[in-house]
Amino acid sequence: MNGYFVTGTDTGIGKTVFSALLCMALNADYFKPIQTGSDSDCDTVAALTGLPAGRIHRPAISLRQPLSPSQAAECEGRVLSLSAIRLPSSCHPLVVEGAGGALVPIAPAQDMAGLMVRLGLPVIVVARSGLGTLNHTLLTLEALRLRGLDVAGVALVGEPNAANRRDIERLGETPVIAELPLLSPLTPDTLRAMAPGVAIPPFPEKPDLDAWDADHVWRPFTQAKTASAPIRAQRGQGARIITEDGRELIDLVSSWWVNPHGHAHPAIARAVARQAHVLEQVIFSDFSHEPASRLAHELSLALPGGLNRVFYSDNGSTAVEVALKMAYQYWRNQGRPERARFAAFQGAYHGDTVGAMSVGMSSGYYHGFEPLTFKVDFLPYPATWLGDLDVEEKEAQALALLGNYFSVHADAVAGVIMEPMVQGASGMRMVRPGFVKAVADLVRRTGGLVIFDEVMTGFGRTGTMFACEQVGATPDIICLAKGLTAGFLPMAATVATEAIYQGFLGDSFDRALVHGHSFTANPLGCAAALAGLRLFREESTLARIAGLEAVHAKRLTALNGRPGLAKPRWRGSIGAVELTGGDSGYGAEIGKKLKRHFIDRGFFARPLGEVFYILPPFCLTPDELHAAYDTLEEVLVVLG
Ligand SMILES: Cc1ncc(COP(=O)(O)O)c(C=O)c1O
Numbered sequence: 321m322n323g324y325f326v327t328g329t330d331t332g333i334g335k336t337v338f339s340a341l342l343c344m345a346l347n348a349d350y351f352k353p354i355q356t357g358s359d360s361d362c363d364t365v366a367a368l369t370g371l372p373a374g375r376i377h378r379p380a381i382s383l384r385q386p387l388s389p390s391q392a393a394e395c396e397g398r399v400l401s402l403s404a405i406r407l408p409s410s411c412h413p414l415v416v417e418g419a420g421g422a423l424v425p426i427a428p429a430q431d432m433a434g435l436m437v438r439l440g441l442p443v444i445v446v447a448r449s450g451l452g453t454l455n456h457t458l459l460t461l462e463a464l465r466l467r468g469l470d471v472a473g474v475a476l477v478g479e480p481n482a483a484n485r486r487d488i489e490r491l492g493e494t495p496v497i498a499e500l501p502l503l504s505p506l507t508p509d510t511l512r513a514m515a516p517g518v519a520i521p522p523f524p525e526k527p528d529l530d531a532w533d534a535d536h537v538w539r540p541f542t543q544a545k546t547a548s549a550p551i552r553a554q555r556g557q558g559a560r561i562i563t564e565d566g567r568e569l570i571d572l573v574s575s576w577w578v579n580p581h582g583h584a585h586p587a588i589a590r591a592v593a594r595q596a597h598v599l600e601q602v603i604f605s606d607f608s609h610e611p612a613s614r615l616a617h618e619l620s621l622a623l624p625g626g627l628n629r630v631f632y633s634d635n636g637s638t639a640v641e642v643a644l645k646m647a648y649q650y651w652r653n654q655g656r657p658e659r660a661r662f663a664a665f666q667g668a669y670h671g672d673t674v675g676a677m678s679v680g681m682s683s684g685y686y687h688g689f690e691p692l693t694f695k696v697d698f699l700p701y702p703a704t705w706l707g708d709l710d711v712e713e714k715e716a717q718a719l720a721l722l723g724n725y726f727s728v729h730a731d732a733v734a735g736v737i738m739e740p741m742v743q744g745a746s747g748m749r750m751v752r753p754g755f756v757k758a759v760a761d762l763v764r765r766t767g768g769l770v771i772f773d774e775v776m777t778g779f780g781r782t783g784t785m786f787a788c789e790q791v792g793a794t795p796d797i798i799c800l801a802k803g804l805t806a807g808f809l810p811m812a813a814t815v816a817t818e819a820i821y822q823g824f825l826g827d828s829f830d831r832a833l834v835h836g837h838s839f840t841a842n843p844l845g846c847a848a849a850l851a852g853l854r855l856f857r858e859e860s861t862l863a864r865i866a867g868l869e870a871v872h873a874k875r876l877t878a879l880n881g882r883p884g885l886a887k888p889r890w891r892g893s894i895g896a897v898e899l900t901g902g903d904s905g906y907g908a909e910i911g912k913k914l915k916r917h918f919i920d921r922g923f924f925a926r927p928l929g930e931v932f933y934i935l936p937p938f939c940l941t942p943d944e945l946h947a948a949y950d951t952l953e954e955v956l957v958v959l960g
Contacts, residue, residue: 321407322523323348323414324472325441327432327464329456331420333448334477336361337506338498339417340368342444345515348413351377353405353435354426356419357386365417368508377408390425400427402438413523416441422463429586433467437555442472442524447488449478449499454487461492466593468555472521473497497521551919556583559940561924569924572934572948577744577776579807581855582939588806588851595847604632604840611846618853619815622785624794629821631814631833632841636775636801637671639812640737643797644675645835646816647735647769650823653831659768661729662694663736665701669745670737670773670799679737683746684906699725699736703749705887706880715755722759726766735769735797740787741891744776747931748896750889753791760793769820770795775812779803780856780865780938783892796820804845806852807937811845864938868893871942872934875949884956896933904930910959917955923948 324342328335343350343365350365362376381400383392393400407414418424422433436443443464447457457474464471474488475498485496498518503510530549539550552564559582561569571583581588599609612632620628633642644662651659662679669683670676677686678693686693700721702714726733740756743749760770772795777787781803784790788798797820801812824833839845855861872895876888879897888897902910911927918925925932925948934948 321410321414321441323407323416323441325416325418325436325439325443327418327436327443327445327460328421329445329447329453329460333446334500334502335417335446336364337368337503337511338444338446338475338477338500339415340365341498341500341511341514341518342415342520343369343371344512345518345520346413346415348415349375349377349408349410351408351414351416352379352419353416353439354381354383354389354400354419355379356383356389356392358384359386361417368506368511370508375410375412377410377414380405388424388426389419390427393427400430402426402430402435405435405438407439407441414441422460422467433464433469436464436469437467438557440554442470442521444472444497445474445494447474447476449476449481449484453481453484454491457488458492461488461494466590470524472524473519475500475518478502495519495521551924558582559937559944567922569919569922570936570940570944570948572918572923572925572936574935574937575807576802577781577935578802578805579937580779580781580803580861581806581852581859582937583807585806585851585855587855588808588848591847591851592808592844595844599843601839601842601844605836609841609843609846611843611850612841615813615846615849615853618850619800619813622853623798623815624786624789626794626817627798627815628818629816631816631835632846633812633814634837634839635671635810635812636773636799637673637676638837639775639799639801639814640670640676640679640773641673642812642814642833642835643737643771643773643799644679644735646797646814646820646833647771649833650769650820651734653823653826658732659734661697661732662734663697663699663725663729663768665738665743666698667701667703667743667746667749668737668739668773669743670739671775685745697725697729701743701749702751702755703743704752705750705889706876708887711752715752715758718755719758719762722762726762726768730766730768733763733766733768735771736763737771737773740772740774740777740791740795741782742777742787742894745928747898747928748889748894748933748935750891750896756788756791757793760791760795769797771797771799773799775799775801779852780861781892781894781935783862783865783869785856785862803852805848806855808848808852809842809845811839811842811849859939861938865893867942868936868938868940868945871945871949875946879949879953882956893938894933894935896931899927899930899932902930913959914955917958918951921951921955923951 326335326339352361366376385392385395418432424432445460471494473495477500480499553561554564555562559570561571616630631642664679666682670680679696682698700718702718704711763770772788774786778800797816799814805811869892872890879885880888886898886900899910906929908929911929914927
């Protein structure tokens, strides 16, 4: 829909009169989403414009006291929510008038700028022309831009002032679209006479993004020839992705498992914006900076004892590459080059770069790439689920095999890499903590290094900050990414013990870990990570995860034994179940069908073949998680 959101640098500066003028000039409808106080701006605009009642859209929220919406609501014992406010449908353009200025609070953590973001219209700022104009106007413009809003122009009300106009345009990088005198008398005629003086900005043209996408973009994990067009995400809020066509999808996969606290969390957005104004990037081989030092310190405090040397890189795959190179070179530096083999677990996935593919070769994701990879020994993985009667036996067999393996290769193994407790990409396959502990103990006894890939399981995913806390074993090296930056920026950390780090010190450059990436320790990523870690404390995130785990447990237990379903399992925020009776594997039709049905019902799920799983942002409410399971039950009935 075309239109403008009219806000002001203050209250009582002529927003309503300017909105009426804009309605006249554009032949637009008028909408006042929130009205506070006894005066009715709708009545004023109706009287000035002569618009019929049907084109004056009455407030979604009306409050008696002439205060900020949040305070006026408080007086009435109400808590407001932006979700009550939607653009009315109309065949005319729309002028939406805010209440007060951009940062006026509406509800806890919601303000007028948030409403503007939600409604998605370009913004016009009305400012009083006079002393203080520049400061108020520039502050408002900055606040709006920081929220990602498109500011179409500034309207100045009062004595014209050429210097103010020039400075707003120059410093605020925004056109002044009108300079309006205070009208006396204010009548429909005197107002209409002003209309030619308003340089109405054209409505922004929407380029054909679908066409650009189709012509130029190459998407991951996608067969472009047969895939449907991507869903166009416009913005994110909490657990929801809002699409360009106005749909809301609850993100049941945390956008490829990266998002712990919800989309566009304002505290993280602010931290990233603040950092962007200070230092965006600096070469990390020669410099350090506050966010990187702080984050390394915080990670060393958050991680189980001993993991205290942080090597930054870019993503989960690079975190794994770094870990493998670290382990390999560590032994060479110790004068033990024969320790050069790696062992990994069947089904494990560690990323898509060549080293990560090597240790993940049995995941089934790298068809045809085997010749590019190095040889890795794959160990049995005793995946388990609710009601698995064979788990003890499977674990015993796996440990016996591991014992044999190490008795033969004890002196040749550089390290064993493992996704502790949950193998993500191979279908949320879970093992019991005791098995992981037994593996770690066994590897330790033979002197090899234990590498935990907590790229997916880290940062609360399994119910504790790191999965290894539940295992009771600390690895020598841990790989972190995804949730590290709270879903905001691509960054990773490979964290090693002091003993490993010391193994690289020496007088020769050859002993150093000669590895690095252009954006190592990117300050924006570090700032996002620090803000994300703070939220774990401030929002009692682990308690929220426990609430989600309780829902998984209840619903998956209830589904156990249902025809068509098998192997329900959960851990922390992750719940999974397998769909039987159809095909299996990553491209399984049943998974694709399920995904389509979920999208139709307002949820984004992305089954891993026949494995349906939920791995949501931790801000998802228990009720929303119940709704996702209700949807699963409904869709299973539809699919027969
Ligand atoms: C356990 C694990 N390790 C590594 C990776 C690779 O991470 P990225 O996709 O950021 O390279 C993934 C990705 O899903 C993962 O789940």
